[in-house]
Amino acid sequence: MKQSIRIILLLVSLATITTIKAQQTQPSKDSVIQLFGVVMTADSLRGVPSASVVVLGKGRGTITNNDGIFSIAVLKGDRIMFSSIGFKEKIIDIPTNLTDNQYSVIQLLVNDTTYLPATILKPRPSREQFERDFVNTRVPDDAYEIARQNTNEAARRILLATLPADGKEAVNYQLRQQATKAYYAGQTAPMNILNPFAWADFIKAWKRGDFKSKQ
Template identity: 60%
Template sequence: MKKFLQYTFIAVCFLPSAARAQFETIKDSVVQLYGVVMTADSLQGLQSVTVMVKGQNRGTVTNRQGVFSIVVLKGDQITFSSVGYKPKELTIPKNIEGTDYSVIQLMVTDTIYLPATVLKPRPRREQFERDFLNTQVPADNLEIARQNNDEAKRKVLMAYLPRDGQESNRNHLIKQSNKIYYTGQNAPINLLNPSAWNEFVKAWKRGDFKSKK
């Protein structure tokens, strides 16, 4: 018990000092990085360049004049990237004095060479007309919607497409509701009901009784 109290007393005495020392170390390593990103050929400020701390999910972008500012730590790696330019990396020195560090980052244009495309004319006018008239243009979303809303096509889809989960569940609930509604009594026979015969004829014309694969 005495040893436990001694260890506790020592920890209480030295932990604040250790925490203070660690805080001072982190505080000394914080650096305010600021600067300007420019094009290497014309020395013009580059807008919307992404400035990221490598390995961390934080960063900033340059303004219209190419100026940026971000808080980093000594030893951090900073990446500069922009569309059409080669990415650059910058390492913050660990031995800098003070809490400010300024840079002028030059970005070099990234040239991308695409494979050559050769355009050749048709040998004869007749061949061009034949190929142009026989070209199958794929239907866009509007045309596909029109085709799906065609009455004849909807009848075919209703006859052969299986029921989805919502339709099966609704049909099951209707049957259960009718069964509970006529509990304790005989269900009516609609053999001589004109309204029931009318619904039967409509369903027959729609093809509701065709087998669905």
């Protein structure tokens, strides 16, 4: 009997602790504050459009309108960050001792000045200067050798014969074959042995050495 009473008291205690923690984690209606105001430049007092108003650590926020005006629901004690491109960030804390459910601010943002390295502007070179520099430019020997290899006719023929066709070439070849088959459906396809253009291509390929054995 005593053991049953102890178990019941333990369950009641756990339920009470869980209820208290839930009440602590959930904000009460009195802690919700309507934050509104305007974000302006500190030097000219102009509204900053599309400025970010973010509640830090909560993943919530809003942006100002074209006049820099904003409005967002926050909690007492929240930290609010104001930021915009070209201005320094500003963070404020919502007071915890507010008696009203509204809080207005006029937030001024200071320009964030970025100093870039000096840029030297030179006049456009004349045609004579360009030709002189182009002719006197030294090109490494390896670049010359790569250019010779890329323009070598024998190397290009070897690459053409050995490299496999990619997907686009294979599909185009298959489509051409299907088109030819559909075009000559129901009749005898012409033979290239009687085609003078095919003979001309064959003679050119034979002169180039395309039919020689590659070792």
